Amino acid sequence: MRLHRSVLVPLLALASGPAAAAATCQIAPFDLSFGSDGETTMVVRSGAVCGVSFVQGGRGRTVSAGGINHLGISEQGLHGRAGTSGYNGWGYQSQKGYVGKDRFVLEVGGEIMYSRVIRGTSHITVDVDVVP
Structure with missing residues (x-):
């Protein structure tokens, strides 16, 4: 399985603020437990960048402070580009100009100390609805 890093990184910084996110994208909340796979949905305007920051526990702490050691895209969408x-x-x-469905897979690996050490790699399938 080949992982992709994207040229979206500079664009993510510009599009990740609250005003930009509200104007261009919506993402359903999802749980991340290292070693368990999951899924979420995203709605994004055609051609727009939808950038997301990881947050732990809704308290504004990044998950990377808790142990992400790998973040990548394991499967790209057919009608767009995902990146980290x-x-x-x-x-x-x-x-640009595409309207319809797309899907990509986010791969997240790491470990965190909870009541015990939890480690592993998770695959989050993101079903995207691209709207005009």
């Missing part, structure tokens, strides 16, 4: 920004964020941009 270090260990702290990820994003997606559809092809």
Whole structure:
């Protein structure tokens, strides 16, 4: 399985603020437990960048402070490009003019000490709805 880093990194920084996120994208909340796979949905405007920061427990702490040691895209979408920004964020941009469904897979690895050490790699399938 080949992982991709994206050229979206500079764009993610510009598009990750609250105003930008509200104007261009919506992402359903999802749980991340290292070693367990999951899924979420995203709505993004055609051609727009949707950037997301990882947050732990809704308290504004990044998950990377808790142990992410790998973040990548294991499967790209057919109608857009997903990418990562270090260990702290990820994003997606559809092809300009495309409207419809897309899907990509985010790969997150790491470990965290809870009541015991939990470690592993998770695959989060992101179903994207690209709107006009």
